[in-house]
Amino acid sequence: MRPGVLTVGAVRAAALLLGLTALGATLRNGLDQPGNALAFGALVALGELARWGAAPGEREPAPLAAAGALAYALLGESAGSGTTHGVLQTVAVVTAAGLAGIVPHLARGRGPGPDHLARRVLTVGFAALCFQPLYNSGAVVRHLGEGPPYALFLGLLLVLTALCDAVLAALLLRALTGFPYGSLLRDELRALLGIGSAVCATGAVMALGVAAAGLWALPVLAVPLLLTQVSYRRYEAVRTVNRQTIASLARATEVAGCTPPGHAHRVAALSAAVGRELGLSGAELTVLEHAALMHDIGQLSLADPVEGGATALLPAEEQRRIALLGGEVVRRTGVPPAVAVIVERQADPYREQPLPARIIRTVNAYDDLTGAGADAGRGTGVGGGPGAALDALERLRLGTARDHHPDVVEGLARVLARDGAVGMTPVVPG
Amino acid sequence: MGVKTIPPAARAYIGCALLAAGACVLPALRPGAPWGTIALLAALYALCELPARCPLPGRALGGSVPLGTGSFFPVLLAAALLLPPAAAALAAVPGSLLARVEEPPAAPRRAWRAAATALAVWAAAHAAGALGGPAALGNDRDAPDLPYALLPAGAAALALCLVLTALDGGIRATVEGPPPRAAWRGLLGRALAPHLVHGLAGLMMGVLWRSGHGPVAGLFVLLPMYISCWVFAQYHRERAAHRATIRALVQAVDLKDRYTRGHSERVGHASVLIARELGMPEERLDAVRFAGILHDVGKLGVPTRVLRKDGPLTPEERRVIELHPEYGHEIVRGIGFLDEARDAILHHHERMDGSGYPYGLRGEQIPEFARMVAVADAFDAMTSNRSYSRARPVPVAVAELERCAGTHFDPRMVDALVRALDRHGWRPAVTADETAAPPGGNVPRAREASAPSPPRPSTPPSSSAPSPSSSAPSPSSSAPSGERA
Incomplete structure (x- = not known):
């Protein structure tokens, strides 16, 4: 069994346990302040409904639901x-309302995954656990009063x-994809600055607004x-549209017969x-991805397509010339200039290259060596299979003196070894 | 004053606004004004506008910053609800003086903006005051009168929006000279909804500011608004990037086939002229434009050697070139929003009588967009200089189009183009480099098959490329049966 399965299972089980306990306890004890529970429940349910049209993989598809849940917890x-509603009632209301809100989505087969729900339940449970016992025992008001320190305390709790x-x-994500934890965490933290902070601030302000002005503050x-x-x-x-357009530009080389089909992707x-795998994240990854999509674009300027499109098998000087031509085209697109620099330097010896260019150089060579283009060069007739992959890796390892950085080759080997399931799925929708 | 000269009328207008704003702000300077709140709100507003000015905090937020003024109306509306009119106007001044100016004559622009903002906030505060806004916010002891407080907040937002729009329309009228009514019409409709949302945020900020939690709680209201503006700015940046990417696609075609520079953009323009004349809704016009701009993108798939070939084309080469609509269709397959435009790319060489390619569709079978782009393409091909023929005057080209309407082109589209040309004229942005014949492009391509010419059925289908004197191959040669699917 893969270690990831254990983590995912543990998180889901914890969320399920918490949710069931909360629902059970609330059913037995009844609701405190049913008006509040109803209003916040309705807000969460409506917020979940508002995820219509969310793109798959959107970071916070239901911000209103998240903010409402946090506000109820605080x-x-x-x-x-x-x-006097405690931790369990908070979790129960949020869980029930969240489930009610996603039923229409599930009915149309486009509901959120169980991990999303598990995260919501656990996060709200955490916030409520930090706040409700302290508040209900009177400690918060005794020590902080109800003035500005109280508001700041709420802000602090939300940051936590x-x-x-x-x-x-x-x-x-780490459990599902096997990527290094640090880079994933950096991505998540960076996303907090965007819609995440708006959600947290609205959560705090709803809690405070309801305190000051009653439930009218919610709408x-x-x-x-x-x-x-x-x-x-x-x-x-x-x-998304821009990424699709860039992908189209990349596909132009394939249609032109410069590169084998699917190569850019x-x-x-x-x-x-x-x-x-090598620790890039956020904007660096986007730049790398765009540069990788367009790395062969320079071939459009050639009078004749390279045979089989395998640039990795060309002489070094020719490779660099194509790279420079490609940089020129890339500079005219709307992508950051860093992308053009990477495209230009993809064929340099690795000691002179920035890391993204090293990665593209190595991965491009790998794809050329395993693909159809390589068969003509080697005459083996083996296209694709596991043998070709091992062969290609071996050849890349031999090239670590000048062409390929050893760390990048080893990173590639690790990604390929990790069963290739997630690592090989295209990042850019075709 | 500035780099650009400002018309005297605008100068006088700005002067009047400054005087009026001064008169509004003056009463606040009497002793007894709520200086603490004024200073806090003024500092807050200035702080919110600052990231747009200084690169450093802007970069920390991800390289993009909210656009100009207007981002932080919640602060201004909270001021209008919390303070008496003169004091609220005063609180708006420092921020609007500090905020970034987009274009060069900075001093007059800053002065104008400060005056306009102060006047608008003053009016908003009066509107809120007249409806009992400050009292409805409640305070430490009394709960706010909430459903009712929406009324003064809405009135304040409305007043702010109306005054700002009126003043902006006025300055536009004095500087650029369109009638004020036209300048205002567009502005108001777009501005109203955002202002009302800002009004809600301003209301909650005021309520929390007055409540026992103090001004700190009011700050939390700003964060979602700030993020919203930031995302809005990012959206505009990304949209510009997308336009650039589309341009890059087109320029990549120019890399291979240099003699058609500017052709794509002009075809996009002419297609939009036709579509607008046919009364197509505004949201589809974008798709039409992209269809026109990208119609030849499939040439990326044709080997450069063939495109630039110096000499007659073999039938084989002609067939390769005639694949370009299908290549184009394949290239843009992944771009989700292009839908109809994609069909236009595939079918822009079809003809009404079924003699076109790639599928030999006829009449109504050809998608509407494709019929549009076909006419626009032919028109531009005739009216611009090509290496094998000089540009023809517009009337000649129109006569040619009308002659071929029904056989090659949809008469409806031709009529629409003719009407649009009568109305708007044709001012193609002819670039200088277009007139210079680029190297290696001395032979007309089969691509030009859509350019109408007297039909010459005598030309055998397998003939080589037409001589440089003819503008296009004959209809029969342009649709080899082998290409039909």
Whole structure:
């Protein structure tokens, strides 16, 4: 059994246990302040409904639901009078409302995965556990009063909760993909600066707003967050379109017969996986991915296509010339200039290259050596199979004196060894 | 004053606005004003505008910053709800003076913005005050009067929006000279909804500011708004990047086939002219434009040697070139939003009588976009200089199009183009490098098959490329039966 299965199973089991306990306890003891529970439950359910049209893999598809859940976990007062709902009721309401909100999505077969729900339940449980016992025992008001320190305390709790959620998310991703934990955690933390911080701030402000102004604060505060969600969607949509357009540009070389079909996508996906393995994250990975997609674009300027498209088998000078031509084209696209630099330097000896260019050089060579283009050169007639992969890795290892960085080759070997299931799936939707 | 000269009318307009703003702010300077709140809100507003000015905090937030003013209306609206009108106007001044100016004449722009913002906030505070806004916010002891408080907050947001739009429309009218009504029409519709959302945020900020939790709690309201503006700025950056990527696709074609520079953009433009004339809804026009711009992208798939060949084409080479619509279709397959445009790329060499390629579709079988792009393509091919023929005047080209309407082109599209040309004229952005014949492009391509010419059925299908004197191969030679699927 893979170690990842254990982690995922443990997280899901913990969430399930917490949710069932909370629901059971709440059913037995009844609801405290049913009005509050109903209002926040409705908010969470509506927030979950609002995930219509979310792109797969969107970071926070239901920000309103997340903010509402956090606000309920941190709710101390409502319109001036104290509340007594504890940790378990919080979790129960959020779980029930969340489930109610995703039923329509599940009915259409596009609901969120169980990991998403598990994270939501555990995160809310964490926030409530930090706040509700302290508040209900009166310690918070005794020590901090109800002035600004109270607000700052809520802010602090939310930061802790967000960190906890990021750690959990990275843990789950690590278990599923096997990428290094540090790079995944960095990605999660960076994402917190975006919509994550808006969710946390709205959570805090809802808790405080309900304390000051009663439940009317909920709809008033929900609207700005919905606006944030809409802007975020639009941004993601145009980002997707831009990535698709770049992928099209990459496919042009394939249609032109310069490169074997699927080459650009394979190199991009494998480069991203190797980059992850070597600790790149966030923007660096995006740059690497774009550069990998467009690494062969310089061949469009050649009068005749390279035979089989395998640039790795060309003389070094010719490779560098094509790389420079490619850089020129890439500079005209809207991608960051760093991408063009990487494309230009993909054929340099590795000691002069930046890390992303090293990765692309090695992965490109690997794909050329395992693909059809290599068969003509070697006359083995073996295309693709495991034997070809081992052969290719062996040849790359022999090239570590000048062409390929040893760490990159070993990173590639690790990614390939990891059963290739996730590492080999294309990152860019075709 | 600035680099660019400012018309005297605009100068006078700005002067008046400054005087009026001064008159609004002046009462706040009397003793007894709530200086603490004014200073806090003014500092807050300035702080919110600052990232747009300084690169450092902007970069820490991911390299992109919220756009200009307008990002932090929640602060201004909270000020309008919390403070008396004069004091609220004063709180708006430092931030709008500090914020970034997009274009060169910085001093007058800053002065103008400060005056306009102060006036708008003053009006908003009056609107809120008239409806009892400050009292409805509640305070330490009294709970806010919430459903009612939405009314003054909405009124304040509306007043802010109206005054800003009116003032902006006025300055546009004095600087650029369109009638004020036209300048205002577009502005108001777009601005209203965001202002109302900002009004809600401003209301909650005011409520929390006044509540026992103090101003700190009010700050939390700003974060979602700030993120929203930041995402908005990112969106615009990414959209610009996307346009550049599309351009790069087109320029990659130019790399291979240099004699058609600017052709794609002009075809996009002409296609949009036709579509607009046919009353196509605004949201489809983008797709039409992309269809026009990208119609020849499949040439990326044709070997450069064939595209640039110096001499007559063999039938084999002609067949390769005639594959370009299919190549183009394949290249843009992954771009989700192109839908209809993709069909146009595939079918832009089809003809109404079925003699086109790749599928030999006829009449209504040809997608609407493709019929549009075909006319636009032919029109631009005739009216621009090609290495094998000089540009023809627009009337000649139009006459040619009309002659071939029905056989090659959809008469509806031709009519639409003619009407659009009558109305708007044709001002193609002819680049200088277009007139210079690029090397290696001396032979007309089969691609030009859509350029109409007198039909010469006598030309055998397997003939080599037409001589440089003819603008296009004959219809029969352009659709070899072997290419039909």
